[in-house]
Amino acid sequence: MDAYKKILLQNKAWVEQKNREDKLFFKRLSDVHKPEFLWIGCSDSRVPANEITGTLPGEIFVHRNIANMVIHTDMSMLSVLDYAVNVLEVRNVVVCGHYGCGGIGAAMANKQFGLIDNWIRHIKDVYRMHHEELEAITDRKSRENRLVELNVIEQVYDLGKTSIIQNAWRERGGPAVHGWVYDIDNGIIKDLKTSMNSNRDMATIYKLEEKSLPRVTASTGKTSVLN
Numbered sequence: 599m600d601a602y603k604k605i606l607l608q609n610k611a612w613v614e615q616k617n618r619e620d621k622l623f624f625k626r627l628s629d630v631h632k633p634e635f636l637w638i639g640c641s642d643s644r645v646p647a648n649e650i651t652g653t654l655p656g657e658i659f660v661h662r663n664i665a666n667m668v669i670h671t672d673m674s675m676l677s678v679l680d681y682a683v684n685v686l687e688v689r690n691v692v693v694c695g696h697y698g699c700g701g702i703g704a705a706m707a708n709k710q711f712g713l714i715d716n717w718i719r720h721i722k723d724v725y726r727m728h729h730e731e732l733e734a735i736t737d738r739k740s741r742e743n744r745l746v747e748l749n750v751i752e753q754v755y756d757l758g759k760t761s762i763i764q765n766a767w768r769e770r771g772g773p774a775v776h777g778w779v780y781d782i783d784n785g786i787i788k789d790l791k792t793s794m795n796s797n798r799d800m801a802t803i804y805k806l807e808e809k810s811l812p813r814v815t816a817s818t819g820k821t822s823v824l825n
């Protein structure tokens with residue numbers, strides 16, 4: 599049987615199983631969408647957000663790309679982040695990397711892969727920022743694993759640099775932003791203990807002031823910006 603026909607049949611079997619277990623399962627999901635988590639993970643097929651966290655449909659809002667990157671010009675990531683933070687009002691944002699990440703491995707090499715080299719360049723920048731620590735690690739696998747961790751930590755920090763996250767921190771004290779690494783060898787998620795819920799510890803250059811709001815002056819009808 600064609601692989602694509604097989605997974606459609608598996609979908610039917612899954613629907614039947616869910617309906618057997620809980621008649622209202624799909625009704626509840628269609629009534630409300632209020633996940634508590636935004637997950638920014640790697641596209642790697644071995645790291646499915648719901649399955650490895652034992653969560654169900656409806657519990658995690660997901661964005662995935664190669665090597666779980668937070669790139670400030672990525673409209674797809676920014677749109678997901680804005681919607682998750684300002685409409686869904688998620689309480690937690692998780693950046694989850696994984697050991698054995700092909701994107702991280704490619705960033706540590708010098709081979710050309712094509713268009714993706716431009717994406718991977720951002721990981722090379724993380725390497726450059728931490729090159730002293732990384733180059734002190736002689737074992738290549740251990741050095742790659744540490745780059746996986748440092749990359750997650752930098753992406754958590756990059757989330758904190760966005761106006762979306764800083765405005766939410768100011769207005770409602772959340773969401774908390776966390777950095778995790780999944781181990782594909784044993785399935786365990788490691789918390790890198792790099793959680794942030796304010797810009798208190800960020801470098802001053804990244805701290806954003808409250809936005810000035812434009813206001814129409816009643817007498818002149820002109821728009822001015824008030825500080």
Ligand SMILES: [Zn+2]
Pocket residue numbers: 640641642664665666696698699700701702
């Ligand atoms: Zn990966």
